[in-house]
Amino acid sequence: MAEKVLAPLAGNIWEILVKVGDKVQEDDELVIIEALKMENPVYSPCDGVIKEIKVSKGEQVQEDAVLMILE
Amino acid sequence: MPFLEAMGILYLTPNMITMWLIGLLLIYLAVKKQYEPLLLLPIGFGIIIANLPEAGLMKPDTGLIWLFYHFGIEWEVIPPLIFLGLGAMTDFGPMLAQPRLIFLGAGAQVGVYVTFFVAYAFMGFSLKEAASIGIIGGADGPTTIFLASKLAPHLLGAVAVAGYSYMAMVPFIQPPIMRLLTTDAERRIRMKKSRKVTQREKIIFPITATIVIVLLVPASAPLISMFMLGNLFRESGVVGRLSDTAQNALMNIVTIFLGVSIGATMDGDHFLQKQVIYIFLLGLVAFMASTASGVLLAKFMNLFTKNKINPLIGAAGVSAVPMSARVVQKEGSRVDKKNYLLMFAMGPNIAGVIGTVIAAGIFLTMLQ
Numbered sequence: 175m176a177e178k179v180l181a182p183l184a185g186n187i188w189e190i191l192v193k194v195g196d197k198v199q200e201d202d203e204l205v206i207i208e209a210l211k212m213e214n215p216v217y218s219p220c221d222g223v224i225k226e227i228k229v230s231k232g233e234q235v236q237e238d239a240v241l242m243i244l245e
Numbered sequence: 246m247p248f249l250e251a252m253g254i255l256y257l258t259p260n261m262i263t264m265w266l267i268g269l270l271l272i273y274l275a276v277k278k279q280y281e282p283l284l285l286l287p288i289g290f291g292i293i294i295a296n297l298p299e300a301g302l303m304k305p306d307t308g309l310i311w312l313f314y315h316f317g318i319e320w321e322v323i324p325p326l327i328f329l330g331l332g333a334m335t336d337f338g339p340m341l342a343q344p345r346l347i348f349l350g351a352g353a354q355v356g357v358y359v360t361f362f363v364a365y366a367f368m369g370f371s372l373k374e375a376a377s378i379g380i381i382g383g384a385d386g387p388t389t390i391f392l393a394s395k396l397a398p399h400l401l402g403a404v405a406v407a408g409y410s411y412m413a414m415v416p417f418i419q420p421p422i423m424r425l426l427t428t429d430a431e432r433r434i435r436m437k438k439s440r441k442v443t444q445r446e447k448i449i450f451p452i453t454a455t456i457v458i459v460l461l462v463p464a465s466a467p468l469i470s471m472f473m474l475g476n477l478f479r480e481s482g483v484v485g486r487l488s489d490t491a492q493n494a495l496m497n498i499v500t501i502f503l504g505v506s507i508g509a510t511m512d513g514d515h516f517l518q519k520q521v522i523y524i525f526l527l528g529l530v531a532f533m534a535s536t537a538s539g540v541l542l543a544k545f546m547n548l549f550t551k552n553k554i555n556p557l558i559g560a561a562g563v564s565a566v567p568m569s570a571r572v573v574q575k576e577g578s579r580v581d582k583k584n585y586l587l588m589f590a591m592g593p594n595i596a597g598v599i600g601t602v603i604a605a606g607i608f609l610t611m612l613q
Binding site for chain 1: 438567571583585
């Protein structure tokens with residue numbers, strides 16, 4: 175069952191903390207989104223494995239953009 | 246020996262040296278603590294050079310810094326130009342997405358009026374002075390300078406320094422009040438997603454807002470009109486060059502003249518009075534009261550709405566953009582790390598800027 179990780183707010187992709195194939199647990203930090211000069215961590219919605227990363231560092235994303243897909 | 250007699254050192258007074266120390270303190274805070282360095286650094290240096298005897302930098306008509314001050318601030322040129330840049334930096338989206346949050350920006354102006362009243366009724370300040378002190382609670386530098394330069398120019402330096410110092414201290418001043426006035430459950434409220442705001446709305450807003458606000462409070466026109474013009478540059482999407490210049494090059498240029506001239510208004514004999522301590526105390530009261538009133542208003546609104554507001558975002562109604570919005574995000578994430586309040590907080594934050602300008606406009610209309 176694939177789970178999408180969505181951007182909780184608009185901003186810049188500051189850092190991607192995981193790579194494809196990584197095993198993550200619920201509430202692990204996956205990505206840091208920079209908005210208004212503030213670093214906002216995005217947490218994993220569930221346990222799983224990173225299947226796909228849809229964004230790259232420095233990219234501007236809108237709210238609800240798909241950041242990565244978990245499996 | 247005319248040369249020896251002309252040496253400044255002969256005319257040095259203890260007050261001047263005290264002012265140097267104050268200037269150095271501001272420079273220290275700017276460099277070491279990064280407290281509003283863009284303002285406090287030039288202000289600190291301005292204080293020092295205004296307290297060098299016989300230098301005449303603030304001598305009317307001829308002094309270099311006096312000319313900056315006269316044409317920049319007394320002529321009301323710099324604060325509106327700063328607003329032009331701020332407008333170009335501001336995204337009204339979060340506010341337009343949830344227009345009810347505008348009330349929070351208005352509610353947080355309570356501190357301005359409370360302080361105005363206290364300063365006038367209990368501390369012996371005149372009405373004009375009290376208004377210039379109260380406006381500190383709006384947490385908006387250029388508006389504070391704009392109002393003080395018109396109503397109480399002799400307090401300008403103290404009011405500006407108090408305002409900018411407290412703005413830098415927003416991350417320390419606000420959280421205790423926010424925690425005191427909210428329950429854990431309230432701080433955990435996750436707000437419902439905002440709707441998307443279209444470009445058309447974002448273009449119509451600055452034009453309509455200018456017309457409406459200036460029709461209601463004409464005295465706010467210099468600040469509001471420039472603020473909205475800058476925003477129109479931004480949102481129109483067709484004048485990227487103008488938007489860029491307004492928020493970067495032009496803003497930086499006027500900030501230099503603003504900071505050094507404000508600093509230079511603080512000569513020791515005028516500045517070192519008991520009044521200044523009162524101004525700093527009242528400024529702090531203003532900040533605290535504005536924070537509290539924003540939070541309490543959000544709680545009050547929750548009594549009537551189904552779609553609950555996280556009361557923390559009320560604290561962002563004091564302008565201090567975007568520091569107070571960041572404080573809200575931080576406080577919210579302390580109890581629920583997956584609660585993203587930042588963009589919601591930007592709504593009252595931006596509304597707070599407009600609210601403060603309107604408050605200043607009302608003071609000007611009533612008192613000038």
